[in-house]
Every structure is written in structure tokens, then in C-alpha cells.
Amino acid sequence: MKQPSDQYKKTNYSRKSFLSDTVKLAGGISLLSVNNFAMAATAGASLKEYTVQEIMDLILKEVPGAPFKETVDTLKSGSGDQKVTGIVTTMFATIDVIHAAVKRNANFIIAHEPTFYNHTDNKTQVKDNTIVEQKAALLAKHSITVWRFHDYCHALQPDAISYGVAKNSGWLPYYKQSEKLLELPAIKFAALIQHLKKSLGIAHVRVIGDPQQNCQRIALLPGAWGGDRQMAAVLQDKPDVLIIGEASEWETVEFIRDGRLLGSKTALVVLGHSVSEEPGMEWVAQWLQPMLPGIPITHIASGDPFTWM
Structure with missing residues (x-):
């Protein structure tokens, strides 16, 4: 995780709950009640198709101060107009995660960290980067849209990443x-x-x-x-x-x-x-499920990149 953008660090967000129906945790933090939200979201609602942009807009409604003028949370592949067949949340949109998404017929990956190996996902930061080219081609081949969910993820109240880690711990x-x-x-x-x-x-x-x-x-x-x-x-x-x-x-x-x-x-x-932030993206998948009835949502851990000898 790179340090949050200046917009995120400087904005003094007022503490609010994700929804009006909340629960109080020890110490007074207001947090989304997934069960209550599920009841509210599905009551009288019919299942519908969503585009990538529609899902992004739903998420941003829950983020204090969004949309940010400056953020790294942009699309790294694909299009906001694409109809979503399934969502995968993860830390890194690795090659393994991309293949796993394809097997699940999920064409929208929400990744916390960069896809192309630098904070702004600048594909030309290293000249003639064949790894970047092959990864971009793989995403295009399977019509997969990748959205980075970093600054907005940390701007949620409370921070979705630290909350997920505290929850799993x-x-x-x-x-x-x-x-x-x-x-x-x-x-x-x-x-x-x-x-x-x-x-x-x-x-x-x-x-x-x-x-x-x-x-x-x-x-x-x-x-x-x-x-x-x-x-x-x-x-x-x-x-x-x-x-x-x-x-x-x-x-x-x-x-x-x-x-x-x-x-x-x-x-x-x-x-x-x-592995330290993965629990937060796991929780994001749980948080999204009642918001998007009918859309298959899965968390796929990108895992530890190291093999310990």
C-alpha cells in the first residue's frame, strides 16, 4: 500500500455510518450491519444487471468526500460501460487471480493495489516492459475490467482494511x-x-x-x-x-x-x-454482496508472493 493521496490525508471526514441502520461497536464506532443492509437492499428489489460504472457509483456513495479530485483509484483495464457478470475482490490482480476470475465468469476485478507494478499504473514507466504488455493483453483477451480500490477503501469509516484485519484477528x-x-x-x-x-x-x-x-x-x-x-x-x-x-x-x-x-x-x-491487508478486501466482498443482489461476488486472495526456504 502506498501512502494515501493528499486528498485522503487532508480531508477531515465526519464519522458516519455506511447506512442508516448500524450497530455500535465497543468504543462507539459506527459500522455497517451486513445483515440489516441485506434486508433493506433486497426488500422489494428486483434483480438487475449492473455496469462497472454503476457499481463504482454505488460504492462511492458510501465513501465520505467522494469522488476525490486526485486518486489512484481508476480503471486499469476494460470499460465502465461493461455489463458485470461477476466480481472478484483481491489485493493484487495477479495472473493467477485473473485466471481464477475467468473460471468464475467474473469480468470485474476490484483490486486494492496496482496492477502494473507502480503506484499510478504507468505502463511506460519501464520501457518495453513485456510483462506489462502480456498482462494487459490477457485482461483484454478475457474482457476483464480492473478497478483499483485503494484511496476510497481507506477513506471508508472506519478504514475497511484495518477493520477487516481486526475482525479476522x-x-x-x-x-x-x-x-x-x-x-x-x-x-x-x-x-x-x-x-x-x-x-x-x-x-x-x-x-x-x-x-x-x-x-x-x-x-x-x-x-x-x-x-x-x-x-x-x-x-x-x-x-x-x-x-x-x-x-x-x-x-x-x-x-x-x-x-x-x-x-x-x-x-x-x-x-x-x-497478507496483511487481504482481510480487508475479504471484508469488502462481504460488504458488497447485499448491495448487489444477483451479482456473484467472490474474494480471491492473491497470497504471499514469497516461498520460504
């Missing part, structure tokens, strides 16, 4: 006023690591810290917030553990290592970028 009761700071019952660092691996389905994580230290105050920053914001969270919130998706090893990682040698107690867990 079983931490919603502790997901309070701050969407990145959680106060958990005391747990050993080693036990916390095992809980994250099991609840998020992650085989391996990288850590810095004492396995026996007690952890309660958790800074949850899935994805790639950037070194400045990761370090600022440590200095401002003073968490026992900083949980991130990825970091530049010469920035946050060295900051944590030196900090501990100078007396800081903050430990670090690096989950991996894709």
Missing part, C-alpha cells in the same frame, strides 16, 4: 476510537505472534522483540504506511508492539532495533504486505 472489541491503536488484554509477545499467524493464515512473519515481554498496547498498521508514519506511530502512541505489512529495512526496522537498544520496549511484527 478477533480484535473488534478492542477496535475503539483510534483505528490503528488497540488495547488488548496482556499477552506474551510469542503468543501474540502465534495468534496473528493462525488468525490471519500467515505461515511466517519477521519480528524484533523479546518473546516473553508482555504486550497490551498494539499499533496496527497493515500494508505499507511508509517509514515516517510508522516511526511517528511509535513515538506518539508508544505501543508495546508495532504490527505492519512491510517496511524499508533501512528505515523503520533499524529505528526499532536501535530504539530497543536505547531502552524502548516497542517490538515489531512484519506480516508481509499482501
